[in-house]
Amino acid sequence: MQPKVTVIAVDGPGGAGKGELCIRLSRKYGFAILDSGAIYRVLAYAALQKNIPLDDEEKLTVLAQNLNLSFREVNNAVAVMLDNEDVTSGIRNEAAGNAASKVAVLPQVRAALLQRQRDFAVAPGLIADGRDMGTVVFPDAAVKIFLDASAEERARRRVSQLALRGVKADYDSILREIAERDFRDRNRATAPLKPAEDALVLDSTTLSIEEVVETAVTFIESKLAS
Numbered sequence: 001m002q003p004k005v006t007v008i009a010v011d012g013p014g015g016a017g018k019g020e021l022c023i024r025l026s027r028k029y030g031f032a033i034l035d036s037g038a039i040y041r042v043l044a045y046a047a048l049q050k051n052i053p054l055d056d057e058e059k060l061t062v063l064a065q066n067l068n069l070s071f072r073e074v075n076n077a078v079a080v081m082l083d084n085e086d087v088t089s090g091i092r093n094e095a096a097g098n099a100a101s102k103v104a105v106l107p108q109v110r111a112a113l114l115q116r117q118r119d120f121a122v123a124p125g126l127i128a129d130g131r132d133m134g135t136v137v138f139p140d141a142a143v144k145i146f147l148d149a150s151a152e153e154r155a156r157r158r159v160s161q162l163a164l165r166g167v168k169a170d171y172d173s174i175l176r177e178i179a180e181r182d183f184r185d186r187n188r189a190t191a192p193l194k195p196a197e198d199a200l201v202l203d204s205t206t207l208s209i210e211e212v213v214e215t216a217v218t219f220i221e222s223k224l225a226s
């Protein structure tokens with residue numbers, strides 16, 4: 001008999017706090033995390049390195065099929081590896097996020113990455129972080145959470161995160177980039193960003209991370225008990 005794998009899908013727009021929520025849930029339940037956004041980011045990064053235009057569906061699909069990507073734990077943090085090169089810092093910036101959102105529009109590219117994402121679901125369970133985890137990649141997930149926050153609040157959080165790293169950022173341009181990426185992610189034809197029908201929609205705009213975790217855990221416990 002196959003061991004039971006519990007998938008907790010956490011979807012939502014960038015900057016709503018999914019990353020932190022997933023880390024807390026992964027510690028609590030001892031499940032691995034799938035950072036699906038990192039996969040799209042690495043694909044866009046590899047495309048830019050190879051001078052493949054971000055709308056060339058055919059070439060990007062071949063690239064996606066052959067992408068030599070892995071996650072490695074280094075000093076308690078996750079490093080994203082492309083062909084054994086640590087590309088973590090190269091993919092964690094606004095430009096990489098925006099480029100990822102562009103390649104993510106293409107249906108064949110998404111299809112090429114589907115099985116790779118599903119392969120992360122191993123016992124005892126997986127916390128799957130993304131845009132379409134509950135709707136497309138893991139439609140049978142035991143628990144689905146859609147974490148939202150207003151664009152203004154997400155921009156404020158981003159500016160303070162960057163400030164902590166010593167990077168001075170302009171609130172208005174960050175807000176503009178967030179709005180642009182949201183629009184693309186929500187309005188694409190394939191696997192658009194939207195809550196699954198059976199998802200808990202949690203608006204974190206005025207909530208602390210502790211409040212978000214508490215609400216999520218209460219929901220998870222009720223779902224796992226039923």
Ligand code: DC
Pocket residue numbers: 014036037038040041097100101104105129130131132133181185
């Ligand atoms: O979560 P993130 O900011 O790292 O994601 C970067 C982009 O990748 C996001 O704007 C859209 C795309 N993406 C996606 O289309 N589907 C996912 N499951 C995860 C990310």
